[in-house]
Amino acid sequence: MDQTSLILAIESSCDETSVAVIKNGDIILSNIIATQINSHQRFGGVVPEVASRHHIEQITICIEQALKQAEVRKEDLDAVAVTYGPGLVGALLVGVSAAKAFAFANELPLIPVNHMIGHIYAARFVKPIVFPALALLVSGGHTELVYMPTENEFKIIGETRDDAAGEAYDKVGRVMGLKYPAGKAIDELAHQGEDIFKFPRAMEHEDNFDFSFSGLKSAFINTVHHADQINEELSKKDLAASFQQSVVDVITAKTVRACEQLEIKQLILAGGVAANRGLRDTLDKELGEKFNHLDFVKAPLDLCGDNGAMIGAAGEMLMRHQVFADMTLNADPSLEFDWEPEAIK
DSSP, rough: OOOOOOEEEEEEESSSEEEEEETTTTTTEEEEEEEEEHHHHHTTSSHHHHHHHHHHHHHHHHHHHHOOOOOOOOOOOOOEEEEESOOOHHHHHHHHHHHHHHHHHHHOOEEEEEEEEHHGGGGGSSSOOSEEEEEEESSSEEEEEESSTTTTOOOEEEEEEEHHHHHHHHHHHHHHOOOSSSSHHHHHHHHHHHOOOOOOTTTTTSSOOOOOOOHHHHHHHHHHHHHHHHTTTOOOOHHHHHHHHHHHHHHHHHHHHHHHHHHSEEEEEEEGGGGGGHHHHHHHHHHHHHOOOOOOEEGGGGGGOOOOHHHHHHHHHHHHHTTOOOOOOOOTTOOEEEGGGGGGG
């Protein structure tokens, strides 16, 4: 860029209140994250009303801290970017309302950001995104393959038909007696166990790029409940290893097949579950064996979860494409990309 840009970016789609200041779309000057994990752990998952109240308490504090840490004044900013969907409607509304108020008060343009574009654009903090590209988005609410022929063009070619991978991790973790969120604990246990239960790999060989994890979840629960009924003690390490191997095998198989059929230059791994070591290592191995030309970019570990920095990275791209909103901007909890399986020729 010829000219420096400074964007204040706000993220409040679920249970993290985050505000960042991003320079030129790929330099983090500040990235404040107020987590709510301790509040939701006692419920075993995110409670929307509790999340919304926490966002209300934290949003102005996070904005002030982000500006202070970045050593940026309000008058130095070029725009305000905010997640307006998908997510929990009450949580989104807090962020959208704060962004609109800040933008209006400081006469700044307002940039509406799709949360999932934010996850993809976390890769910008590793290296520039090169098109055409494919993104594997794996999180608590989404598991999907997104084809990007050019910048600011997103087409879903495959997605989960039921539970997202991260959601399955949390449900399985609850059965195992692990604290919410359970993904990291299961990943750690999996590396100490073996895949002895051979859980089902749903849709692994079907001629599409969709995913399904509800059957795996049910098989896991049935295995644990049956063992409880006959007083058999099962190894948590082996249960975790068997569950994770099933998830990783399916995701890897679908992703590799999509890479084979699409003419892409880059594969981006993003979303909360992108921090999973088992998934990262397996994709590294499989892609390294099959593709010499493909650039595999993994979102930074500290930016896989929800954060304002990724919204700022996406916001800078949208600003260059003149994507702005007015004061009628509202939360869109069901926001999604266009579905276009025919992108695969």
